[in-house]
Amino acid sequence: MKRLDKTEITFKILSYVLLTIFALACLYPFIFVVMNSISGRDYVDQAKVSIIPLGFQLSAYAEVFTTKAFWLSYCNAFFITIYGTAVSMLVGITGAYALSKKRLLFGRGFNFMLTLTMWFNAGMIPTYQNFLRFGVTNRYMFIIALGFNAFNIILLRNYFSGVPTEIEEAATIDGATEFQILLRVYVPMSKSSIVTVAMFYAVARWNGYIWGQMLLKPSDQPLTCYLNLYMENTIKNMSEGSATLSYSLYSLRYAFIVCSIIPVIVVYPKLQKYFAAGVNVGGVKE
Numbered sequence: 354m355k356r357l358d359k360t361e362i363t364f365k366i367l368s369y370v371l372l373t374i375f376a377l378a379c380l381y382p383f384i385f386v387v388m389n390s391i392s393g394r395d396y397v398d399q400a401k402v403s404i405i406p407l408g409f410q411l412s413a414y415a416e417v418f419t420t421k422a423f424w425l426s427y428c429n430a431f432f433i434t435i436y437g438t439a440v441s442m443l444v445g446i447t448g449a450y451a452l453s454k455k456r457l458l459f460g461r462g463f464n465f466m467l468t469l470t471m472w473f474n475a476g477m478i479p480t481y482q483n484f485l486r487f488g489v490t491n492r493y494m495f496i497i498a499l500g501f502n503a504f505n506i507i508l509l510r511n512y513f514s515g516v517p518t519e520i521e522e523a524a525t526i527d528g529a530t531e532f533q534i535l536l537r538v539y540v541p542m543s544k545s546s547i548v549t550v551a552m553f554y555a556v557a558r559w560n561g562y563i564w565g566q567m568l569l570k571p572s573d574q575p576l577t578c579y580l581n582l583y584m585e586n587t588i589k590n591m592s593e594g595s596a597t598l599s600y601s602l603y604s605l606r607y608a609f610i611v612c613s614i615i616p617v618i619v620v621y622p623k624l625q626k627y628f629a630a631g632v633n634v635g636g637v638k639e
Contacts, residue, residue: 388608390414397601413600413608425572426579433575433618434494440500441554446547449509450535452563464510470503474557484568492573499564502557505550511538512546548624559589559617576613 384404388629389397393408400406451457452464474480489498516539524534540547562577569578 366385386607386610389601390604390611392601392604394599394604396603397603399499405564405569410600410604412598412605414612416600416605417608417612423576423579423612426516426574426576427613429492429573430559430576433561434555437496437549437558438554440496441502441505442547442551444500445502445506445509445550445554445604446535449506450539451507452510467503467506470505481567484564490567490570492569495564495568495573499558499561502554505553508550509543516542516599552621552624555620556617563592580613 381404385402388404388406389402390413391407391409391411395408396402396407418431450458451609452467454460457463475483484498487494487498489495520538520542521534524538529537558573560577562581565575566578566581569575571578
């Protein structure tokens with residue numbers, strides 16, 4: 354086993370120390386929110402809670418679980434995220450596969466127009482007017498209208514371009530159609546890139562706020578819209594009777610936040626292994 358010299362040992366120690374500090378700095382806000390959401394009213398209002406709960410209580414979470422509007426927006430967020438990601442991936446995979454082929458007629462022109470949309474766009478107001486003109490005022494049209502992203506399609510196109518042509522030729526000789534080649538050759542070989550792009554779409558749908566707030570009616574709006582508007586209204590309406598509550602209104606705010614990020618905490622660690630590989634391989638090819 355190779356012995357490390359003093360320089361390498363010092364470097365490793367400094368690296369681990371800095372990474373530990375960075376990890377704790379990233380973790381602290383989440384711990385702070387969780388601890389304040391389960392601490393007693395007086396301790397939270399007096400800003401005495403940091404990383405240890407004081408005056409333990411779960412009444413704030415009980416209030417969250419009985420707020421129907423919150424769970425309706427939660428369901429809307431799941432609907433938009435799941436089906437929106439599925440539609441976007443359908444468009445992205447088929448489009449990227451076609452654009453990765455040199456035999457595509459006017460392929461250079463299509464690739465240029467795709468890239469052009471990343472440089473120039475009509476702006477928010479014209480885009481908003483177009484959405485209204487095409488009736489993007491419900492969840493279904495909303496999913497279709499936001500189902501296209503040039504950057505993600507380019508990531509998939511670059512990955513598909515790196516698949517050896519010999520494999521495709523062998524599949525063609527065996528009688529495979531274009532759709533069979535896409536589904537049985539390109540998709541399995543591009544799993545890491547596809548999962549990465551799907552994560553990009555899912556996070557964008559889950560955290561999306563602006564267009565949901567501008568286009569959708571309140572009963573169709575996702576979770577982020579509720580957290581920004583309706584949670585504030587709920588807290589304001591409860592402020593008159595807050596003196597009799599066993600929890601702080603800040604604890605209620607934090608409880609809403611904790612409940613809203615649970616799906617991300619559950620899903621992301623399981624997909625993280627695909628993330629770096631998909632970005633690195635899909636982003637460097639021409």
